[in-house]
Amino acid sequence: MHAVTESAPFAGASATAWRRLRASRAARWSAGILGLMALLALAGPLLSPWSYDSLDWQHLALAPGSAGAHWLGTDRLGRDLLVRTLHGVRLSLWISVMASLVSLAVGVAWGAIAGFSGGRTDGWMMRTVDVLYALPYLFIVIVLGTLFSRNSLAALFVALGAVGWLTTARIVRGQAAALRGRDFVLAARALGLTTPQILWRHVIPNLLGPVLVYMLLVVPQMILYESFLSFLGLGVQEPHASLGNLILAGAQEMESAPWMLLVPAGFLVVLLLCLNTLGDALRDAFDPHES
Amino acid sequence: MLRYALRRLAALIPVLLALVTLSFAVVRLAPGGPFDAVQGQALTPQVRANLQHFYGLDQPLPRQYLNYLSGLARGDFGPSLSQRDFTVSELLARGLPVSLTVGATALLLAILCGIPAGILAALRRGRFADRAVSALAALAIALPGFVTAPLLVLVFALHLQWLPAAGWEGGSLRYLLLPALTLALPIAAVLARLTRTGLLEVLSSRWILAARARGLGDARVLWGHALRPALLPAVNYLGPAAAFAVTGSLVVETVFGLPGTGRFLVQGAVDRDYPLVMGMVVVYGVVTLLCNLAADLLQGALDPGARGD
Amino acid sequence: MSPETPLPPGSLAAGAAAPLLQVRGLDVRFGGARGAQWALRDIDLDVARGECLAVVGESGAGKSQLFLAAMGLLPANGHATGSVRYAGRELLGLPQSQLDRVRGAEIGMVFQDPLGSLTPHRTIGQQMTEVLVRHQGASRTAAHASALELLARVRVSEPRRRLAQYPGELSGGMRQRVMIAMAISTSPQLLIADEPTTALDVTVQAQILALLLELKRERRLALVLITHDLGAVAGLADRVLVLRHGRTVESDTVTDLLGSPRAAYSRALLADARALAQPPPATLPRLQSADAVGAPLPAGVPPLLEVSGLSVRFPVRGQGWRVGAPQGLQALQAIDLSVGAGESVAVVGESGSGKSTLVRAALALVPRSAGRIVWLGRDVGSLTAGELQAARRRLPIVFQDPFGSLDPRMTVAQAITEPLRVHEPALSPAARQGRVGVVMEALKLPASLAARYPHELSGGQCQRTAIARAMILEPQLLVCDEPLSALDVSTQHEVVELLAGLRQHSGMGLLFVTHNLALARRLCTRVLVLYLGRMLELADAQRLFTRPAHPYTRELLAAIPLLDAVLQPRRLAQVRGGEVPSPLAPPSGCVYRTRCPHAVERCTREVPSWEADGAGGLVACHRWRELPAP
């Protein structure tokens, strides 16, 4: 009995949630498309004879479908658009997942401490978040993005994470504060558990679910910020491709070569749409209010 | 109510102060400086020292901070270091009306589309209208402004040639429409979603059942009893939405070539134009805080019952 | 008491008077034709003017759905078939516009949970006048005047001020009165009251039922009372319909149902209700003799729990941030209480009495502002954090909310083992499992539940798991904070029997918090009565229930319904009004004086002292000696 039940802290409530999630058609489709895109992003560049920065002087600004080798066409320099876009998807996913982790690590720690300690500590920690909230997020990203060295991905993670952790901290703080007032936490205290024991055995397991769900909603945000920065020319730099700088390049050429805009834009929108849909479905599935 | 509003307004001052201090620190502690290069040319140490002295940048940082604060208190944002013929105030005075006009139009557009769409979706739950609104909202949320903007230009300006692709021309409606639409789309989508869930939740509450049991009729129940609390989440979002609409102008200004303030932020940051960046932060911070405060007060007015508990 | 002319039982079915409401063959289902869930099957009922029909059943019996269906208020996926005739007119299938002229105008409805049933953002006045304007075409001023009159009629204090207030600003009892006023404002002939007293305090429950009884007699209302409380049935009903799982189990007159129920299920319901209201069976050994109550315990045996001068103040923040001086809410004022070995003590009081705060503070779960706490002879103030945690195993607590007190991510077995893992970490898994098995069996939890999660359990099973978790450490004192109030009557009965059995078996002490005096009587040998955080009476249960000394105790006792269809309406007719004052501004002198029928001038000036009653108990009242025997 122990072996089974104690190794599965997420069973139970989560089992029902998974069932609900699998029942959602939108969620299944989104997960499928995301899986396919991730696979393509990882393996796709290997399958193509071109790399993201190899130039094909015979085919400059080629429209999709007009030459067998370049399925989705090429850009001004004759670089294969599909390969570049997949490269961009990979870079965007990578940066945004890393940035989400940064923002989660900071946000969860901050929120959990504030929420569980309550009182003055809580007050001051959350006021700090309020002040930072008043800073336009763009400002933080741009200032951090420009002020630190241009081509470093680490700076990008920090810049994006610095924006993302605020909302995470608020959400986690709310959860932790609610947990603190729950009877089962009080009951654990009445049974003689110490604060670390309560945190470890009762608070963190109950916090993890919502946080993981939320993480799925942070990733698309981060993709958005990252591609926006790159669109402004502040993020990923040429010759590296990110969805943002591909769209920037495409927007500049849209009159003559609209596919250069449409291809990366299409990938970005589908990516965001699927991530959002999956995140929403996951949140709904875990939400105890829904029946 | 007025006294409450004034008190809340006064409470913003320390927040603003913290904001200024924080951004001052971030901006100044970053490596590099405004006079590393001018027009791509490296300056001689002598010239640079002169420039720094002229702008007071050779003083100790705390001193500069106090100088900046005292200037701010007098409404003086200081000179621009990159566009040396202008003060920051002059730059802002020219750009801000454009950004605010675009932002306000977008917000209005979003409210006018999003909220009715959300109400419609909730009332027709599970039917075609609901599905259509939900699908459109999901799409609009996944469409970032820097994608929407070029797409709108592509369709309406280049293909259909209904509207101009870029320009401002004193803010005439033809030039305003596409930028405002770009900004409005995601806001309208979020508003529609929030309104829909809010209304569905309220409609399933006991007091709505009780109101129907009193034979008040559907219209009366919707307008008199359900709508006000159902709009609370949407109203709550108006604060962040307004901030988004004003600050989001950066994208549309880039794509549509509007003479707004957005570009100052990037330019200022790249050029290490400290006063310009600080000026932008202060102005945007104030706008954000005021928008949030306004949404808060509106929410209080919509929900007087909440004060009782 | 006004004379009443109840219709002879059975005459309606015979057609002597046309019933006002007639339901025939009503079926209610949810969901589509495939996989539909039947909420009600083949229901027949009649209600005539001046008559009260009670619809009784436990949660999930479908009793609320019955009248929602009749009124066309089912949710979108609900379907009703059959016939519902009101004054000869078929209601099922009536278009909405016509239904809206019946609902609220001819049929009034009062719901459970009056906070949730009043629109929060509109004032009482706006909501009341809206109904009058809509159904009677009254002008605003006329409607306003009638609203004022109605509020006075249902005895809402300061009616003029209430009209401008929002529902959130009124007390629960007052909100229910407002609901009733609104429901009768259009002089309907039929009033449907759906659990109108649930979640209200006992004294307020009695007041609301008394008001309904009065209105029924005064206006010859046809009244439908939907309830799970047979006490309410006894006071109000003429006839009773018992539902179970959506089907009619029994339809009878109230005297027959309470006297000689025919269906086995009704008999069981009645037996549970009666058992809970009875004093404990004589077989249960009294571990503490009555004369030792309140007296110091024999030397050498320290009490399990002793508090003296215990006070708790909660900070109350004014509106906004740092505005005004912090106010304090005195939740408890100088409480002295001790629980001896093997003793069982009840703490009773209404909401706001501080009873839960008392036990939480006594277990050092909420901070106290003054007072001394002694556990098993050791002063809690002198214990180190580690010692405190180790000592807690002897005094576990069980909370009210059966679902909330279990970690949703722990199975039953995990929850029950947890205290063992903490306090006896050296125990081998096999031994641990053995102990869990024993405790689960003692609480009649089948082994098959061991791997279940709380959301897969019923309320009773959750509560038994929580008790098992407390019992596994073989405590010396079990503290229960309203452990039964969220459960159905039959489940309550079951858990009470279990608790009584456990106590008898293990000889542990029990500190039992409840608003239900009948439960206190069933389980406890000594009772402490709290009101606004002050002690009013502490006495042996026997003495307290037979010869209550304090006027408040008397009021509480009078509010316990008797399951007697003749006596209970008479008792209801004598119920007095009165609201609990705000704990932020407690009355001067005796805190009970605003409701006390015996209050004199002295009571406003002097706080009554804690006087021995000569029988081992204590009373805080200036006049308890002079009061007439109850």
Ligand code: SF4
């Ligand atoms: S002291 Fe006075 S007011 Fe208080 S209970 Fe006794 S008689 Fe009533």
